[in-house]
Amino acid sequence: MSEATHDHSQTEPPSSYALRVRAIETVLTEKGLIDPVSVDAFIDVLENKVGPRNGARVVARAWSDEAYKRRLLADGTSAIAELGFSGGEGAEMVVVENTPGVHNVVVCTLCSCYPWPTLGLPPAWYKSFAYRSRVVIEPRTVLAEFGLRIPDETEIRVWDSNSEVRYFVLPERPPGAENRTEAELAGLVTRDSMIGTGLPKVIP
Amino acid sequence: MNGLHDLGGMHGFGPVVTPDGEEVFRERWERRIAGILNLVAFAGVCGSDQFRRAAEAMTPEAYLTTPYFGRWLHMVETMLMENGVAGFEELAAGHRSPDNPPWDGPVLAPAEVWPAYRSAGSPRRETTLPPRFAVGDVVLVRNRNPQGHTRLPRYARGKSGVVTRMHGCFVYPDTNAHGMGEQPQHLYNVRFTAHELWGEQARDAVHLDMWDSYLE
Known part of the structure; x- marks a missing residue:
């Protein structure tokens, strides 16, 4: 996305925590250590099953x-x-x-x-x-x-x-x-x- | 280690604030890191003892000012780098380096997550070692100040209590956290009076679990 088309309505930049977590998730997915859908499944366990x-x-x-x-x-x-x-x-x-x-x-x-x-x-x-x-x-x-x-x-x-x-x-x-x-x-x-x-x- | 994480008995943190209607997570990144940390553990990169050691190794300033799931993030980053799963450059760039091999260990498929969670193992281990103590025995906690990981809080060191329960034999975190083996040993629940711990006359008590090596 070019700067000209960037949607400035989303004014809050992601926190550094969010950026670091995204980096980990991408690296581990690219390595084949995690499946992002399995991350969703674990969140479902923590939020809904227990x-x-x-x-x-x-x-x-x-x-x-x-x-x-x-x-x-x-x-x-x-x-x-x-x-x-x-x-x-x-x-x-x-x-x-x-x-x-x-x-x-x-x-x-x-x-x-x-x-x-x-x-x-x-x-x-x-x-x-x-x-x-x-x-x-x-x-x-x-x-x-x-x-x-x-x-x-x-x-x-x-x-x-x-x-x-x-x-x-x-x-x-x-x-x-x-x-x-x-x-x-x-x-x-x-x-x-x-x-x-x-x-x-x-x-x- | 005598780190800031060892909070029991400290003063100065103010009242306990208990908002109503609290959710498990507030932000998306908190959800993601919680799921990721658990999957990293199930993949066998490391276990709770190593994760806790990583949190304790934060500087006191960082420990105080980093939110709870931020500490989880720190734990995951540290353990991925320490175990050679991901390098600093990869985590900084947000992409796998082609020089670094793909993961060849176990991976949980989405349908395996709930069964794997429900059957998660215990650090209980079989032993032929006889326990040194029995329920009712008076025990004295060693006064020790290890630089490394321990689950012996400062407030109980040098104090005397009574064994109230035999838990069985468990992995010893002080060695396991440092990759020095599980070295399982007996674990006892020990009751300490408030008088012994704090000099208070109240009839109250604190119960702590003590591995054999924590006791004289």
Whole structure:
């Protein structure tokens, strides 16, 4: 395209990040290491196939099936795979249970490790320097910033994901959840309740 | 290494900002690099330990000012060059040099992406080595400051905790990240009280995974 015909309505130049990514994609495609359609397919995995909807199904099953919950707490990887969820950044899963005396919260202080098959890619705040630096040293203050006030008599357990084991919080079932279907229960489970920075929705 | 990435316990980053309705990606290039990084890993160029080492090797200034997926971009560029897959000139020019051979390793076809992702392997390894510790044992974390990659955060070094879970035997990142072999060893989950780590009287605790070599 000559300068004369260049469409100046697109005034935003591509960022240097965008240019560098385009360079990598072109070089690797020309080398035959990647297929751009496979890149699309992987983006589809990350945007649509994994995500907190999967984790919500795990929690709902545990809330409605005591035997499943026992399997989930004993061997998270296998029990989560029973529902069809497995894969990268989730090949080794440990599920930790919130109880009236214990509140669990997950972080990765060294990078941003997060259980992709059940929760998808992490939200920006999970990757932020503020969350990574502070939740291990002042968990109560950080949780209060999420609107979560943990009673003094409840112990907070912070799980710093420094290995390839991925931690997943099983929140407490909200009161009044008996006689609800699994699908209804899954609708109560928030992403943050499975990280430990939130609670499930209250039953109206 | 004692890099800026090792953030646990630092002060000064302000409140945690939690916008509503957050999307996984904001910009197109973030999507592309996320897909590319995963495909580069599945092609066998390198794994998570090497990628993390590349991010940690950024200067502190660069680490602080580069957005999250910009660090992924840096990790991919570094690993492609380090492993001889693409040269600096090729990445700068945005085209493969005819002097550089085509890729002869595995390539994921579009239909193979989802099955490959779902069956992604674990760094768990078989071992005949007996574990040195058992659940309930009190352990002391070594005080070590390696120049290279480690998954032992500074805030736990020299601290004492209790083994709460035996994970089994796992690839050791401190050697694997440097191409010095997997050297798998036992991995334990260790509970540290807030009092031990921070001098706080709260009943709270932090749990960390510890490879055998991290413990006295």
